[in-house]
Amino acid sequence: MGTLVPITLWFYIIEFHDGEDVSAITGEAESFEECQACVQHDCDELRREGCSVLQVEACELCLECRGDGQIESATCMMCGGQTGSFESQFFLPRLGWKRLAVR
Numbered sequence: 001m002g003t004l005v006p007i008t009l010w011f012y013i014i015e016f017h018d019g020e021d022v023s024a025i026t027g028e029a030e031s032f033e034e035c036q037a038c039v040q041h042d043c044d045e046l047r048r049e050g051c052s053v054l055q056v057e058a059c060e061l062c063l064e065c066r067g068d069g070q071i072e073s074a075t076c077m078m079c080g081g082q083t084g085s086f087e088s089q090f091f092l093p094r095l096g097w098k099r100l101a102v103r
Helices: 034-047
Strands: 008-017 023-030 054-061 087-092 098-103
Touching: 008 034, 023 034, 023 098, 034 087
Parallel strands: none
Antiparallel strands: 008 023, 008 054, 054 087, 087 098
């Protein structure tokens, strides 16, 4: 019997300053490469609107439980109860992507 490989999604949050307030937008993608492309697109849009991108964080979470490890009080069968992210990446506009954690 083989090991079940969890199906994951990448979720991201972009923190930006619009001249008055600090705000954030979120998104999701099926792969890290797609996440990078979505983040680049969203950051470009924010800059065109005159906003300053402060930072971006992206994390890979189980598709079924979204990192909770449980579904309706039962252990998530997809990830075996993994809580939190499988991997996280942090992006600073001048430094690029940096790996935060790998589980």
